[in-house]
Amino acid sequence: MKETILSVKDLTISFQTLDGKVCAVQGVTFDLKKGETLAIVGESGSGKSVSVKAINRVLPQGNTLYEKGEILYNGCNLLELPEKEMQKIRGKKIAMIFQDPMTSLNPTMTVGKQIAESIVKHQKLSETEAMKEAVNLIDLVGIRNPEESSKNYPHQFSGGMRQRVMIALSLACKPEILIADEPTTALDVTIQAQILDLIDELKEKLNMSVIFITHDLGVVAHVADRVAVMYAGRIIEVGTAEEVFYYPQHPYTWGLICSMPSLDTEDENLYSIPGAPPNLLNMPKGDAFAQRNAYALQIDFEEKPPFFKVSDSHYAATWLLHPDAPKVIPPEEILRRYKTFKSFNKKEKEVDVYDASIACAGE
Numbered sequence: 001m002k003e004t005i006l007s008v009k010d011l012t013i014s015f016q017t018l019d020g021k022v023c024a025v026q027g028v029t030f031d032l033k034k035g036e037t038l039a040i041v042g043e044s045g046s047g048k049s050v051s052v053k054a055i056n057r058v059l060p061q062g063n064t065l066y067e068k069g070e071i072l073y074n075g076c077n078l079l080e081l082p083e084k085e086m087q088k089i090r091g092k093k094i095a096m097i098f099q100d101p102m103t104s105l106n107p108t109m110t111v112g113k114q115i116a117e118s119i120v121k122h123q124k125l126s127e128t129e130a131m132k133e134a135v136n137l138i139d140l141v142g143i144r145n146p147e148e149s150s151k152n153y154p155h156q157f158s159g160g161m162r163q164r165v166m167i168a169l170s171l172a173c174k175p176e177i178l179i180a181d182e183p184t185t186a187l188d189v190t191i192q193a194q195i196l197d198l199i200d201e202l203k204e205k206l207n208m209s210v211i212f213i214t215h216d217l218g219v220v221a222h223v224a225d226r227v228a229v230m231y232a233g234r235i236i237e238v239g240t241a242e243e244v245f246y247y248p249q250h251p252y253t254w255g256l257i258c259s260m261p262s263l264d265t266e267d268e269n270l271y272s273i274p275g276a277p278p279n280l281l282n283m284p285k286g287d288a289f290a291q292r293n294a295y296a297l298q299i300d301f302e303e304k305p306p307f308f309k310v311s312d313s314h315y316a317a318t319w320l321l322h323p324d325a326p327k328v329i330p331p332e333e334i335l336r337r338y339k340t341f342k343s344f345n346k347k348e349k350e351v352d353v354y355d356a357s358i359a360c361a362g363e
Contacts (some may be wrong), residue, residue, distance in 0.1 A: 002003070002033035005209050006055070006177060011069035013050055013059070017128035021065075022280045024050045026233040028069070032177065037203060037210040039224035041256065047233040047279055048213045052179050054079075055211075056090045060238045066113060073177075092122045097163075099182040104166060105154040110185030111165045112138065112150025137168040142198060151323040160191035166196065174206065181213045196222050217256055221245050226313070229253050232278055232288035246341035249308075249316035254334050271331075287319070295320060295328050 013025040025047045032038050040048045053059050055071055055078065070079040073094065078086065099103045106114055115134035119125055125133065131150070139146035154308040180199060184192040200223050203210050212223055220227050220241060221290055229237040229252065230267040237250040248254055255264060255273035275292040278284055284291065290300035296335055299305075301321050308321035319325055329335070 002035060004031045005034045005150045006032040007070070007072040008051070008055070009052065009070045009072065011054060011071065013054055014065040014067055014285060017281075018064065020281050023283065024146075024233055024280060025054070028230075028233075028235055030235060030238065032209050032211060033225075035203070035207055036225040037223050037225045038210055039212045039214060039220045040230060041214055041220055041227060042230035043215060043277060045280075046230040048215075048230050049181055051209055051230070052096075055177075055179065056094055056096060057086055058090070058096070060101070066203040071220065073102050080145075089192055091170075091175070092173040093175055094177045095173065095175035096179045096181060097166050097170050097183045097184050099335065102154065102162065104164065105169075107154055110151050110153055111157070111311065115150075115165075115169050115172050118169060121243040133169075134172070137151050137171055138165070140202070141165075141168045142170070142194075143168075151235055157281060158191075160187055160195065163187065163191075163195055165196070167195075167202070171202065171206070177178065177211065178203070179211045182215070184219065186212075192219075193222075199223065205311045217245065219259055228255040229256070231247075232283070233280065234288065234317070236289070236318070237316040239310065239316075242341070243311065243314040246337045247310075247314070248334060248337070249310055249314070250289075251293045251318075251320070252289050254330055257337070258331050271281070287317075297325065336353075 008028055008030050011025055012023070013026040015024055028047070028051050030038065032317040038053065051058065054066070057078065066079055071078070073089065078089065078104050081089070107110070109117075111136045112131060116127065116130035117139055119133050123130070135146045135150050138150055142162060142237060143149050143164055154165065166183070169311045174279065177201070181200075184195050187195065196219065197337040198212065199212075202208065210223075212219070214220065224241040227239060228235045229242050229244065229250065233254050236246060237248065237253050239247075244253060245257070248257060255271070258271040262272060271301045272313060273292055274322070278288050278291070284301075286292065286302045287293070287305055296328070298320050305317045305319045307315040307317050308316055310321070320328060
């Protein structure tokens with residue numbers, strides 16, 4: 001079993017705004033193992049970015065309230081570290097790639113100098129040695145003519161190349177953990193695939209752990225070992241990529257999967273989850289997804305569901321997994337995936353009550 005390098009436990013974060021207190025992250029808990037890629041998935045505003053920015057403590061100061069919880073990195077709670085100690089970890093041990101490289105790169109400095117500056121700061125190398133290392137990193141991320149490219153400014157690169165520069169910058173200090181916050185959102189699908197392949201290749205080559213933030217389940221299938229699905233500040237399903245992609249249990253996860261475009265889909269109209277996420281200033285009672293959930297039970301409007309165990313690695317917070325819940329028939333696309341999942345798992349295994357009810361309803 002892989003060793004845990006990072007543990008987020010019961011993390012709760014609020015922001016003080018002019019309209020009142022917004023609870024953006026509510027009791028988030030997850031582990032990151034050495035050498036694995038954990039994808040955190042959800043709609044905009046679900047709390048994904050806030051959760052991972054808290055790891056490096058780069059949320060805006062002044063109005064951010066860390067209400068409770070721990071972020072344990074190699075056994076040390078990052079939320080309790082003095083800023084001076086945190087600076088030794090931020091960028092050096094835990095690095096981030098942001099969504100828009102143009103807002104993260106300095107337009108007045110060559111990319112080589114920007115990368116070298118980070119190396120000088122964290123690795124204490126001379127400027128000459130740091131520049132050589134910067135050229136090596138530019139080469140590592142697949143930019144042609146690395147020595148010449150190191151002398152260029154960010155505006156001289158395409159969007160995909162700028163994102164490669166950002167990856168080189170984040171790798172400058174050989175971090176143990178790389179956090180990629182929707183790094184492919186602004187790129188076309190061909191470049192997106194190249195960046196995903198690059199991150200996966202570098203993870204293996206440098207033995208890093210990766211947290212990948214995305215709203216795209218197609219990206220998840222491409223890169224993730226494990227997946228956590230977030231909604232309205234909470235993780236509502238977690239499991240291996242195979243379990244979440246082919247054997248999802250939460251109706252919100254069903255909606256995300258059904259809204260994915262597919263070459264097999266004959267209908268021209270894509271499915272979309274009805275309604276909108278709740279107002280975090282005035283959270284509803286019970287399950288936050290209940291108003292948008294076609295499968296909601298009465299209890300969903302009264303109590304938040306706990307996590308129910310699907311397997312040793314798969315958990316979902318939905319009352320539909322309660323043994324006394326009525327039988328439901330998931331969308332056709334989900335039933336198709338269940339069948340695919342079962343073909344992956346040929347060995348007989350114990351099946352929970354909910355799984356049995358779905359199998360009966362679908363046949």
